[in-house]
Amino acid sequence: MKKSSIFLWITIIFLLAFIGIGASYMLSLKYIKANSQNQTQKRFDFISQSLIWQLGTIQNPNSLIKDLQKLDLLPITHPKEIIHIIKHAKIIKRTRYPVGEIIILKYQNSYYIWVQSYGNTLLLQDVSQNIETLKMLYTTIFIIIVALLLLIYILILIKLRPLKKITKEIEKFSQGKLDLDLGIKGFKEIQEVANALQEAATSLKNIQNSRKLLLRNIMHELKTPITKGRIQAEMVEDPKQKQRLIQIFEKLNSLINELAAIEAVNAKIKPNLESLQLSDIVDEAINIGMFDKKDLTIIQNANPTIKADYKLLSIAIKNLIDNAIKYSQDSRATIVLENDAIKIINQAPPLRYELDYFLEPFSKEGKKSGFGLGLYLVDNILKMHLFTLRYSHQEGKNIFTIKFSK
Numbered sequence: 493m494k495k496s497s498i499f500l501w502i503t504i505i506f507l508l509a510f511i512g513i514g515a516s517y518m519l520s521l522k523y524i525k526a527n528s529q530n531q532t533q534k535r536f537d538f539i540s541q542s543l544i545w546q547l548g549t550i551q552n553p554n555s556l557i558k559d560l561q562k563l564d565l566l567p568i569t570h571p572k573e574i575i576h577i578i579k580h581a582k583i584i585k586r587t588r589y590p591v592g593e594i595i596i597l598k599y600q601n602s603y604y605i606w607v608q609s610y611g612n613t614l615l616l617q618d619v620s621q622n623i624e625t626l627k628m629l630y631t632t633i634f635i636i637i638v639a640l641l642l643l644i645y646i647l648i649l650i651k652l653r654p655l656k657k658i659t660k661e662i663e664k665f666s667q668g669k670l671d672l673d674l675g676i677k678g679f680k681e682i683q684e685v686a687n688a689l690q691e692a693a694t695s696l697k698n699i700q701n702s703r704k705l706l707l708r709n710i711m712h713e714l715k716t717p718i719t720k721g722r723i724q725a726e727m728v729e730d731p732k733q734k735q736r737l738i739q740i741f742e743k744l745n746s747l748i749n750e751l752a753a754i755e756a757v758n759a760k761i762k763p764n765l766e767s768l769q770l771s772d773i774v775d776e777a778i779n780i781g782m783f784d785k786k787d788l789t790i791i792q793n794a795n796p797t798i799k800a801d802y803k804l805l806s807i808a809i810k811n812l813i814d815n816a817i818k819y820s821q822d823s824r825a826t827i828v829l830e831n832d833a834i835k836i837i838n839q840a841p842p843l844r845y846e847l848d849y850f851l852e853p854f855s856k857e858g859k860k861s862g863f864g865l866g867l868y869l870v871d872n873i874l875k876m877h878l879f880t881l882r883y884s885h886q887e888g889k890n891i892f893t894i895k896f897s898k
Contacts, residue, residue, distance in 0.1 A: 498652065506645045510638065517634040524626050539563060539605065564620035565605070574615050577604060658686055718744050739782060746780050746810075763801035763876045770829050771795045773802065777809035787817055789826040796831050798896050800877055808873040811866040812836040812892050819890075836892045842885035851881075 568574050581597035581604060592609030603618040718741055725737035771792065778788065813836055816825035820838035828835040843850065851871045867881075874881050874894060882893040 498655065499649065502645070502648060502652075506641060509641055513634065513637055513641070517630065520630050521627060524630070539565065564618060565616040566619045568604075568615040568617055577615065578606065654686065658689065661689065718748070742782050746782070763804055763873075765799045765801060765877075767797050768800050768802055768805075769795055769797055770834060773798075773800065773806050774809060774827060774829065774834070776802065776806040777813060780806060781810040781814055783813060783817065787824050788813070789824065791826065791828045794829055794831040796829075796896070801873075804873045805877065808870045809834065809836070809894070811870050812894075815866055816890070816892070832896050834894050837889050839888060840890045841888075842890065843883065847881070847883040 568577065577597070577599050581599035583595060584598050584603070585596040587594045589609075592607065594608075595606040597604040597606055605614075605616040605618070607614045607616070722738065722741040722745075725734060725741055728734040728737060774790070778785070813825055813827065816836050816838035817823055820840050822839050824838065826835075826837040828837065847867075850867045852868060871881055880895045882895060884891045884893070
């Protein structure tokens with residue numbers, strides 16, 4: 493259970509209820525014990541004072557014993573038992589009178605009255621069960637309440653258990669997985685939430701499938717005329733015109749590849765990772781971007797081997813190079829290869845906004861060209877690789893850095 497989980501709060505509420513009931517039970521037992529001791533003390537004082545005067549004048553001992561038994565006082569008659577109790581008992585109270593002495597004793601959780609008067613002695617055990625009966629009654633009530641609370645707690649958790657399944661399915665939904673299993677039975681409100689989420693996932697899945705089909709059809713239909721046009725361009729005799737046509741068709745092909753990359757990012761397709769040298773990826777980026785190498789300065793301080801998707805990472809680096817050349821003051825860009833990073837640098841004023849602004853789709857500075865998805869696409873491709881994009885401005889230069897390790 494994490495953070496402000498409903499299950500955590502329900503558990504805390506019931507735990508506090510258990511603690512409150514337990515504390516009430518303990519306080520009740522303390523009160524019963526204290527009140528009982530006070531009542532017992534008053535009872536013993538009254539009985540003792542009556543007995544001390546009666547022992548010397550009693551005519552019928554059997555009648556006295558019967559009266560005492562009615563008061564839940566049991567005379568101890570066996571001499572050895574009397575000696576044992578007196579020897580090991582704890583003295584609670586001792587009261588002396590002109591005609592004798594009264595001692596209240598406690599032995600093994602039982603109270604005794606030892607009366608000595610006119611040379612006669614009498615040891616009485618208190619056999620009243622008032623306190624034990626009250627304790628048993630309170631204990632029974634406590635057990636019943638705790639059992640009911642525990643049963644209610646378990647039933648609530650069972651009824652709310654479908655929420656955990658809904659949470660797991662929502663996590664899958666947030667990751668782009670639309671095949672949800674929400675056949676849930678429970679409270680009406682929970683079922684309504686599950687059904688609404690299932691309908692939303694099904695609807696979104698249908699929309700996504702339609703979009704994929706449309707994009708694939710568009711790209712497929714465009715590939716054929718572009719390929720044919722590229723072949724026809726090779727047949728043009730004028731070298732200048734030929735080169736211009738080839739560049740146009742290559743640019744169109746590059747845009748289709750970029751659309752495919754956007755589709756892969758949006759669909760959250762797992763990248764095809766393989767061990768690649770950074771220089772090979774940079775060469776592919778330059779190739780698909782059709783950059784003139786005289787506009788680029790490549791500084792190879794290192795050439796690390798990294799795990800990456802060849803096409804996707806090439807498109808990301810291509811977009812950074814393209815932006816660097818477009819927005820530079822001298823139409824040039826510098827590419828620096830390092831052990832744990834690649835830097836794309838251009839001579840330009842600092843960005844007008846924070847980098848996060850430019851990572852949003854269709855956010856672009858100026859009206860040069862393109863879809864306005866350049867940095868958005870770069871950022872998402874890097875996230876798929878667990879790489880990070882950083883930006884800084886130093887000495888009149890914008891520096892975009894792709895870090896291969898965090």
